[in-house]
Amino acid sequence: MQYSGFKVIKEALTGHKGWKPAWRDPDPKPHYDIVIIGGGGHGLATAHYLASVFDRHKVAVIEKGWIGGGNVGRNTTIIRSNYLLDGNEPFYEFSLKLWEGLEQDLNYNAMVSQRGIMNLIHSDAQRDAFIRRGNAMILNGADAEYLDLAQIKKEYPFLNFDDARFPIKGGLAQRRGGTVRHDAVAWGYARAADRRGVDIIQNCEVTGFRIENGNCLGVETSRGFIGAGRVGCAVAGNSSRLMAKAGMRLPIESHVLQAFVSEGLKPVLPGVITFGAGHFYVSQSDKGGLVFGGDIDGYNSYAQRGNLPVVEDVCEGGMAIMPMIGRARLLRMWGGIMDMSMDGSPIIDRTHVDGLYFNGGWCYGGFKATPASGYAFAHLLARDEPHATATAYRFDRFRTGHMIDEKGMGNQPNLH
Amino acid sequence: MIIHHPLLGPRDSAEFVYLGAAALMDRPDPETASADDWHDYAYLRDNPAGPHRELWFHEGGDRSILIVTRDTTTHEITDVALARPAGAQI
Numbered sequence: 366m367q368y369s370g371f372k373v374i375k376e377a378l379t380g381h382k383g384w385k386p387a388w389r390d391p392d393p394k395p396h397y398d399i400v401i402i403g404g405g406g407h408g409l410a411t412a413h414y415l416a417s418v419f420d421r422h423k424v425a426v427i428e429k430g431w432i433g434g435g436n437v438g439r440n441t442t443i444i445r446s447n448y449l450l451d452g453n454e455p456f457y458e459f460s461l462k463l464w465e466g467l468e469q470d471l472n473y474n475a476m477v478s479q480r481g482i483m484n485l486i487h488s489d490a491q492r493d494a495f496i497r498r499g500n501a502m503i504l505n506g507a508d509a510e511y512l513d514l515a516q517i518k519k520e521y522p523f524l525n526f527d528d529a530r531f532p533i534k535g536g537l538a539q540r541r542g543g544t545v546r547h548d549a550v551a552w553g554y555a556r557a558a559d560r561r562g563v564d565i566i567q568n569c570e571v572t573g574f575r576i577e578n579g580n581c582l583g584v585e586t587s588r589g590f591i592g593a594g595r596v597g598c599a600v601a602g603n604s605s606r607l608m609a610k611a612g613m614r615l616p617i618e619s620h621v622l623q624a625f626v627s628e629g630l631k632p633v634l635p636g637v638i639t640f641g642a643g644h645f646y647v648s649q650s651d652k653g654g655l656v657f658g659g660d661i662d663g664y665n666s667y668a669q670r671g672n673l674p675v676v677e678d679v680c681e682g683g684m685a686i687m688p689m690i691g692r693a694r695l696l697r698m699w700g701g702i703m704d705m706s707m708d709g710s711p712i713i714d715r716t717h718v719d720g721l722y723f724n725g726g727w728c729y730g731g732f733k734a735t736p737a738s739g740y741a742f743a744h745l746l747a748r749d750e751p752h753a754t755a756t757a758y759r760f761d762r763f764r765t766g767h768m769i770d771e772k773g774m775g776n777q778p779n780l781h
Numbered sequence: 782m783i784i785h786h787p788l789l790g791p792r793d794s795a796e797f798v799y800l801g802a803a804a805l806m807d808r809p810d811p812e813t814a815s816a817d818d819w820h821d822y823a824y825l826r827d828n829p830a831g832p833h834r835e836l837w838f839h840e841g842g843d844r845s846i847l848i849v850t851r852d853t854t855t856h857e858i859t860d861v862a863l864a865r866p867a868g869a870q871i
């Protein structure tokens with residue numbers, strides 16, 4: 366499917382009957398070199414980079430529902446590379462660089478918008494911590510900028526600067542951060558991978574693995590057995606359920622995270638803003654809705670819907686920094702299932718089964734990681750070696766004490 | 782979510798702090814446990830989709846810890862018990 370201005374006008378005049386599917390709908394073949402489980406952002410990106418960078422074309426992506434129906438289509442679309450720790454920052458900066466070239470790479474408008482992200486600072490101690498983080502970012506080739514109060518007042522005049530408990534003292538900005546149209550990321554990667562010969566097989570649930578003598582030979586699915594040289598799992602919130610079928614227990618709990626969208630408003634927010642004293646982040650979509658979220662609900666869940674106390678908590682966070690938000694009506698809210706890991710950082714690694722590879726533990730920050738996660742997972746699947754930016758994302762880091770715990774929360778997944 | 786506290790009756794879940802799987806009560810014996818046992822205990826979870834026995838600490842109430850059996854696919858709570866029976870000695 367090709368898009369052009371001429372085609373849009375022609376279709377508008379002829380009742381939109383000429384559009385064709387953007388990717389094929391093939392039946393599964395008996396065998397592939399590489400099978401990827403999960404047609405979310407990470408699985409589709411993996412397939413794209415396998416085909417485009419690592420020259421692997423006998424590849425299938427197997428999705429139990431429809432592609433983009435999981436977290437890739439449910440998130441608040443924020444991208445950034447503002448991490449502190451060495452295990453993380455080079456990886457997320459690599460991801461941000463891939464975002465910057467994504468639309469050219471895919472020839473698809475994913476609406477990558479580097480409108481900037483600004484983390485508010487509310488105390489002197491927090492200023493020190495954020496400046497340290499900014500320095501770590503700069504050392505890793507990312508951009509970071511400390512904004513003092515006068516600059517923030519100029520750029521974001523609508524904020525509540527004199528809140529009695531959490532006065533705004535400054536901010537840490539990353540101008541290259543921003544938002545991306547989440548559905549378009551799934552669709553763009555799917556179309557690009559499909560064109561290079563990857564089979565995208567929807568409505569096909571993986572129900573088990575065929576493992577003989579410690580070797581993974583393929584996957585059992587609702588549409589029969591599919592053989593594979595290597596199998597890569599990228600199923601986000603369903604990671605523990607899937608890997609249990611290979612006899613694994615993971616350092617992961619599944620939790621629900623909610624997102625919210627207000628009615629459409631005229632442009633009011635210049636970029637992404639985050640509250641530093643509670644958990645609240647907000648941006649404005651191109652349609653005008655305020656897109657915002659906060660904490661996970663905090664208990665194990667596979668229900669894809671949350672409860673009201675968190676709705677109240679998130680809205681209170683919004684009111685604390687941006688009282689004008691109280692005038693807007695909430696239009697929609699939904700939930701997605703997060704694969705919360707024990708240190709808040711992801712895993713891209715081999716497993717104890719030969720030929721079986723795992724990608725997960727993204728917590729609620731895996732959207733921004735989509736390009737680098739796909740690239741690094743493709744690297745691991747094609748070469749059996751980790752990508753240079755993902756060497757720390759190992760299963761055994763919990764055994765060896767090399768946790769990558771940005772928040773210093775320990776093994777309490779609901780606090781990361 | 783409403784949690785039916787065995788002593789205090791129906792309470793809003795917002796009064797509680799969630800502490801994870803009830804299996805965390807079965808701590809390895811420090812005399813005999815290996816490093817692997819501690820790793821598995823501290824970092825690995827069953828994380829089931831379906832009934833889950835889990836610990837809820839009534840921080841905004843009587844500070845007891847409850848074992849709640851809740852379906853993680855529907856949030857339906859089917860059983861609530863005190864983690865340590867009322868009046869038991871430590």
Ligand SMILES: Cc1cc2nc3c(=O)[nH]c(=O)nc-3n(C[C@H](O)[C@H](O)[C@H](O)COP(=O)(O)OP(=O)(O)OC[C@H]3O[C@@H](n4cnc5c(N)ncnc54)[C@H](O)[C@@H]3O)c2cc1C
Nearest residue numbers: 403405406407429435436437440441443571701731732733
């Ligand atoms: C409300 C919300 C807000 C978020 N906000 C942000 C944000 O602002 N920035 C950010 O960086 N991240 C954010 N995230 C996190 C981000 O969305 C996820 O970390 C990321 O999308 C997960 O990777 P994925 O896209 O591959 O997952 P998914 O899209 O969930 O893909 C996994 C796929 O696997 C499929 N699957 C599962 N089991 C099987 C099986 N047995 N067989 C076949 N297929 C299977 C599922 O159907 C699903 O389609 C947010 C998440 C949510 C829910």
